[in-house]
Amino acid sequence: MQKITRLSAAALAFSLLLAPVVQAQADELAPDTPAEATTELPAEDIPVNDSEIPVGDEGNNPEDAGSKQLRIATETFHAFGSPQSSDLKGFMPSLYQGKWFMPNKEERRKCIAKREGHNNYKSVSAGGLYRGTYQFSKALARGAAWMMQKEVRNEMGQSGVELVQELRKTPMNQWNRYWQDRAFWTIWRKGAGSNHWSGGHRSC
Numbered sequence: 001m002q003k004i005t006r007l008s009a010a011a012l013a014f015s016l017l018l019a020p021v022v023q024a025q026a027d028e029l030a031p032d033t034p035a036e037a038t039t040e041l042p043a044e045d046i047p048v049n050d051s052e053i054p055v056g057d058e059g060n061n062p063e064d065a066g067s068k069q070l071r072i073a074t075e076t077f078h079a080f081g082s083p084q085s086s087d088l089k090g091f092m093p094s095l096y097q098g099k100w101f102m103p104n105k106e107e108r109r110k111c112i113a114k115r116e117g118h119n120n121y122k123s124v125s126a127g128g129l130y131r132g133t134y135q136f137s138k139a140l141a142r143g144a145a146w147m148m149q150k151e152v153r154n155e156m157g158q159s160g161v162e163l164v165q166e167l168r169k170t171p172m173n174q175w176n177r178y179w180q181d182r183a184f185w186t187i188w189r190k191g192a193g194s195n196h197w198s199g200g201h202r203s204c
Contacts, residue, residue, distance in 0.1 A: 071097060072155045078178035079156060079163065085178040088121035096182035098151065100189060109184060111204035112197045121180050122173045131173040134184045140196065141172040144183035 063071065078085040078095045085095055091110055094101055117123035117133035124131050129138075136144065145168040152160040167175055172183070187193040197204065 075178065076156050076160070078176075079152075079160060081176060082178070085176040088177060089119065091119045092177070094181045094185065095178040096185055098155070098182070098185075100185040102185070102188070102190060105188070108204055109188075111202075112184075115202050115204055116197065121175075121177050124173055131171050132175065132180050134180060134197070136172045136183065136187075138171070140187065141175075141183065142168050144186050147186050148182060 075096060075098065084092065091113060094106065094109065113119050113133045116130075116135040119133055121133045123133055123135070125135060130136065131138075131141070145164050149161060149164050152164050156163075167179060172180065175183070187196060
């Protein structure tokens with residue numbers, strides 16, 4: 001966690017440059033206490049589709065160069081600790097909106113986040129096996145970080161990769177909101193990983 005703090009400090013100047021852009025988005029964000037995730041499959045077993053936009057999500061339109069650059073800049077701000085990503089309670093629209101994000105599934109994500117971790121990103125299950133608002137096991141969280149690393153390198157460079165590598169050593173309930181949202185969509189993988197949240201006392 002000390003290295004994450006150092007990286008956050010290193011990104012502060014960059015973050016300040018993006019503050020006006022992110023503030024416009026922040027004005028639209030409004031917040032809305034753990035059930036355990038059920039089926040557990042290794043992250044490596046989830047099929048990988050490297051198409052730019054996941055098939056079946058027509059609402060997520062391909063980005064032009066300008067909008068992609070803006071998205072990556074905004075997400076980099078969140079990745080290193082924006083006010084929004086540091087707010088770990090309540091529901092917000094997904095801070096991650098990259099290629100695995102599916103806007104048509106946002107209500108489903110909202111239901112899962114409430115059912116599993118009561119929209120508390122610091123949540124820990126009674127037995128300590130599941131963490132974060134999406135209630136990832138330690139193995140699944142490590143797998144998600146490994147799966148994110150290539151895309152993060154392309155988007156945020158080596159400092160982003162170093163941060164992801166630190167996340168692999170960090171309990172998920174200590175990840176900020178952005179990384180937990182990104183991990184959810186990475187594992188969801190246009191529905192291929194939905195079985196990780198197939199149980200619970202309330203259907204989503």
